[in-house]
Amino acid sequence: MLRVEGPVSLEGELSLGGAKNAALPVLVAAAAGSAPVSLRNVPVGLEDVKVEIEALRRVGCRVEIEGSEVTVAPPGDWTPEIPAEISGLIRTSLLFLGLFAGRCGRGKVSMPGGCRIGERKHDLHLEGLRSLGATVIEGEEGIEIEAAALTGADIHFYLPSTTATETVMIAACFAKGRTRIFNAHTPPVVEDTARCLNAMGADITVRSRVVEIEGRGELGGAEHTVIPGFDEAVTYLVVAAMTGGEVRVGDLPPDLVRTEIALLGEVGVEAVARGGDVRVDARGKRLRPFDLLTAPHPGIGSDMQPIFAALASRCEGESTITDSRFTERFRYVEELEKMGMDIDHSGNVAVVRHSPSLRGARVFALDLRCGAALVISALAARGVTEIENEYQVFRGYEDLVGKLGALGASIERTES
Numbered sequence: 424m425l426r427v428e429g430p431v432s433l434e435g436e437l438s439l440g441g442a443k444n445a446a447l448p449v450l451v452a453a454a455a456g457s458a459p460v461s462l463r464n465v466p467v468g469l470e471d472v473k474v475e476i477e478a479l480r481r482v483g484c485r486v487e488i489e490g491s492e493v494t495v496a497p498p499g500d501w502t503p504e505i506p507a508e509i510s511g512l513i514r515t516s517l518l519f520l521g522l523f524a525g526r527c528g529r530g531k532v533s534m535p536g537g538c539r540i541g542e543r544k545h546d547l548h549l550e551g552l553r554s555l556g557a558t559v560i561e562g563e564e565g566i567e568i569e570a571a572a573l574t575g576a577d578i579h580f581y582l583p584s585t586t587a588t589e590t591v592m593i594a595a596c597f598a599k600g601r602t603r604i605f606n607a608h609t610p611p612v613v614e615d616t617a618r619c620l621n622a623m624g625a626d627i628t629v630r631s632r633v634v635e636i637e638g639r640g641e642l643g644g645a646e647h648t649v650i651p652g653f654d655e656a657v658t659y660l661v662v663a664a665m666t667g668g669e670v671r672v673g674d675l676p677p678d679l680v681r682t683e684i685a686l687l688g689e690v691g692v693e694a695v696a697r698g699g700d701v702r703v704d705a706r707g708k709r710l711r712p713f714d715l716l717t718a719p720h721p722g723i724g725s726d727m728q729p730i731f732a733a734l735a736s737r738c739e740g741e742s743t744i745t746d747s748r749f750t751e752r753f754r755y756v757e758e759l760e761k762m763g764m765d766i767d768h769s770g771n772v773a774v775v776r777h778s779p780s781l782r783g784a785r786v787f788a789l790d791l792r793c794g795a796a797l798v799i800s801a802l803a804a805r806g807v808t809e810i811e812n813e814y815q816v817f818r819g820y821e822d823l824v825g826k827l828g829a830l831g832a833s834i835e836r837t838e839s
Contacts, residue, residue: 424813426810434670434831443472471818474512475516478510481509507533511534520590521590529567530568592636660680681721690711692704692708736764744775758787762808788816789812
């Protein structure tokens, strides 16, 4: 359980670990080489990263960890299967389909897990791999793939998907000829995976919504540094706005959070990117309401909308949060209401009104970002908030207690 006492105005500086959603596909991509790949800035303390490292070891990879550096060496003898006790914990288990198709020619992945935010199809992964020539069979227990040979193809996604783009990209490195993915999702995490694969000898070009891969047939070893945790950074910047404080995040390329910085400026706080740092100063500021429509990169993704819904409760007036992808992500509304937040939703829209008197409560982290939104709200609420199922939060935030504590928060992880 997480125990948070508020209200508090957070102030200070912090540094970031690697981005979770970049590290996860990069770890799988690293296993595609014929020689070891050394990865720096890997957030090894995250629960999802721990699970994926265990998955790599299960398939036969040798994984060595020293601080935030992880070295992945390919197996001499593959065991191309991700069992249910592993796959059911993370959605990125789907990435192993691309790895198995390209590197092993066969494999099986049990049904994936991850945040329960509504229907999360994986048909784009399967159809993309089929377009490359793989045979994919989906059953109740999992997904089996066979790929004696892969051939490049033009693949058109009916909607942009980050993980599907990465799955097909990994497999296409081993296909004969050129593969083009149209309407791909091309946020910084996909670009980072492409940089890692290119360092290993791949030939990948990422443009806005288009990824082009020239098959190489074999990849080698490399070194790669995972990009900073920009989603983590946004959470801490919103914390500053939510609590009327000032937070500076170091070593954060502003291009990774440009849209979020712009929105925070519209809300009425001082949000400045300078010299590789990003600072939000909300001291003495009156926050203005806003309307947020989630969108693929460079828009604000569905993943972060619960964070901004929490912030909206501090804005004077009425704000709206519209999710263009996952309508069931709004399950967090009931948990925020327990803390006195004036928020309701219908369909894919939440309406948030100014809630000046949030109060501590016992709440439940339904998923990763729901948990983060509860932590943010608890810091602005009066009294003690107890957050159950806190495992969800630690799937995506490394040393959350230490970092928030260094900013002045009263937060601790206790036995339930």
